[in-house]
Amino acid sequence: MKLIFEKSVPGQSSVSLPESDIGKIKIDQLLPKSKIRKELDLPSVNETDLVRHYTELSQRNFGVDQGFYPLGSCTMKYSPKVNEEMASLTGFTQIHPLSDDVDVQGALQLYYELEEFLKEITGFTAVSLQPAAGAHGEATGVMLMKAYFEDRSEKRTKILIPEAAHGTNPASSALCGFETVTIKSNSQGEVNLDDLKKNMNRETVGLMLTNPNTLGLFEKNIKKICQIVHHQGGLVYCDGANMNSMLGVTRPGDQGFDLIQLNLHKSFSTPHGGGGPGSGPVGVNKKLVPYLPVPRVKKNGNLYCRDYNHEKSIGKVKTFMGNFGVMVKAYTYIRALGGKGLKRAGQNSVLNANYLMKKLKPYFDLAFDKTCMHECVFSDKKQQLYGVTTLDIAKRLLDYGYHAPTIYFPMIVHGAIMIEPTETESKRTLDEFVEVMIKIANECRTKPELVKTAPHKMLVTRVDEVAAARNPNLKWEE
Numbered sequence: 001m002k003l004i005f006e007k008s009v010p011g012q013s014s015v016s017l018p019e020s021d022i023g024k025i026k027i028d029q030l031l032p033k034s035k036i037r038k039e040l041d042l043p044s045v046n047e048t049d050l051v052r053h054y055t056e057l058s059q060r061n062f063g064v065d066q067g068f069y070p071l072g073s074c075t076m077k078y079s080p081k082v083n084e085e086m087a088s089l090t091g092f093t094q095i096h097p098l099s100d101d102v103d104v105q106g107a108l109q110l111y112y113e114l115e116e117f118l119k120e121i122t123g124f125t126a127v128s129l130q131p132a133a134g135a136h137g138e139a140t141g142v143m144l145m146k147a148y149f150e151d152r153s154e155k156r157t158k159i160l161i162p163e164a165a166h167g168t169n170p171a172s173s174a175l176c177g178f179e180t181v182t183i184k185s186n187s188q189g190e191v192n193l194d195d196l197k198k199n200m201n202r203e204t205v206g207l208m209l210t211n212p213n214t215l216g217l218f219e220k221n222i223k224k225i226c227q228i229v230h231h232q233g234g235l236v237y238c239d240g241a242n243m244n245s246m247l248g249v250t251r252p253g254d255q256g257f258d259l260i261q262l263n264l265h266k267s268f269s270t271p272h273g274g275g276g277p278g279s280g281p282v283g284v285n286k287k288l289v290p291y292l293p294v295p296r297v298k299k300n301g302n303l304y305c306r307d308y309n310h311e312k313s314i315g316k317v318k319t320f321m322g323n324f325g326v327m328v329k330a331y332t333y334i335r336a337l338g339g340k341g342l343k344r345a346g347q348n349s350v351l352n353a354n355y356l357m358k359k360l361k362p363y364f365d366l367a368f369d370k371t372c373m374h375e376c377v378f379s380d381k382k383q384q385l386y387g388v389t390t391l392d393i394a395k396r397l398l399d400y401g402y403h404a405p406t407i408y409f410p411m412i413v414h415g416a417i418m419i420e421p422t423e424t425e426s427k428r429t430l431d432e433f434v435e436v437m438i439k440i441a442n443e444c445r446t447k448p449e450l451v452k453t454a455p456h457k458m459l460v461t462r463v464d465e466v467a468a469a470r471n472p473n474l475k476w477e478e
């Protein structure tokens with residue numbers, strides 16, 4: 001396949017606009033000379049070529065609308081099309097964020113009500129929808145914790161992060177200038193309480209905890225964990241990207257956490273991945289409300305308005321109000337499912353993961369043999385006997401038309417294979433996947449070379465991942 005630059009023919013264009021009837025102004029009357037570009041290296045293609053190029057590229061992609069996508073920790077679940085319909089209503093798409101509040105009452109009402117729903121779902125006092133993604137929500141959360149301690153004139157420099165945390169947690173902490181201290185896991189795959197006690201002190205902001213953790217396990221000592229951190233005046237942060245597994249069953253606000261970020265683009269639909277927009281709202285308890293980003297959407301009588309009047313606010317973390325389209329989808333999803341529906345979604349995520357876990361357990365080594373939440377983690381221990389590794393298994397799955405699970409993460413499991421089936425898959429899909437996994441387990445035993453050289457049906461087989469990232473060659477030789 002050619003690059004779009006190679007398809008370029010000088011002089012071709014995909015737009016044809018009528019002559020302007022309001023007169024022309026020379027560019028140098030608008031911009032200083034030094035700012036005017038002499039050349040712009042863009043491809044010139046006609047509309048047909050342009051559409052075909054990008055359609056062809058899109059068909060080489062894999063998405064959840066094409067097949068099962070069991071990417072652990074990422075909740076690649078099916079996103080109902082009605083959400084897209086609602087998000088594309090012109091009443092939402094054609095409004096401008098600088099409109100006066102009175103002219104965008106509907107959008108502000110949706111914003112306000114979505115915050116209310118998320119408060120109810122998580123058990124927190126207030127929510128800000130502003131952050132644009134999970135990691136951005138984390139960074140916002142850490143900024144809130146920082147502002148809280150600065151306001152109290154307490155100098156705290158460290159933050160505790162368990163081994164089983166998502167990789168974005170230490171990154172968010174570092175971004176805000178904190179030193180991260182790693183907390184060990186115990187033999188059950190949960191936070192080691194002794195190690196937590198040893199490291200939690202008055203120099204430490206608190207703990208960032210993913211619950212359920214990245215092993216797909218619920219931290220059953222959560223109350224004790226919160227007590228230990230609170231005892232030293234610290235705060236407990238919940239990475240709530242996996243909230244889909246707890247919907248309607250338990251609330252992080254009730255578990256003792258002080259704040260949370262959610263991933264609307266995982267738990268509350270919106271297909272994610274591929275760099276599309278996301279939304280990572282932050283929920284906080286009473287202590288942290290004064291520091292939330294502005295504007296806050298308030299309701300005065302029947303009128304909704306944006307309120308900038310918060311002296312201690314950390315300010316803005318995103319232009320305007322965040323990624324509004326994602327919020328419309330999440331709002332539609334929550335309204336369509338209702339409380340009972342959300343609970344069933346949560347229960348199904350756990351049921352599906354446990355079903356897969358039980359079915360695959362005889363064939364693959366299970367990292368922690370106990371009931372899981374929304375995902376389960378295997379290792380390649382049994383396959384290593386035949387010289388086959390996790391990477392080989394993941395590559396072989398591509399030949400059977402599946403997206404590979406998350407692999408080699410979490411790092412505390414050697415050769416991890418992390419499977420999250422999500423709540424939207426049917427038993428039939430799960431059974432078909434199990435059948436293929438068993439087939440691969442047998443191939444590892446009988447034809448290990450076949451698995452070690454997989455994939456055999458893909459256009460791209462195995463790439464040197466480091467070289468590919470450092471020195472990308474986007475051209476495709478067929």
Ligand SMILES: *Cc1c(COP(=O)(O)O)cnc(C)c1O
Pocket residue numbers: 073074133134135136166168210239241242263278280
């Ligand atoms: C996906 C995920 C994140 C990061 O979310 P992004 O929207 O990709 O920035 C953080 N924590 C956990 C546990 C996640 O699964």
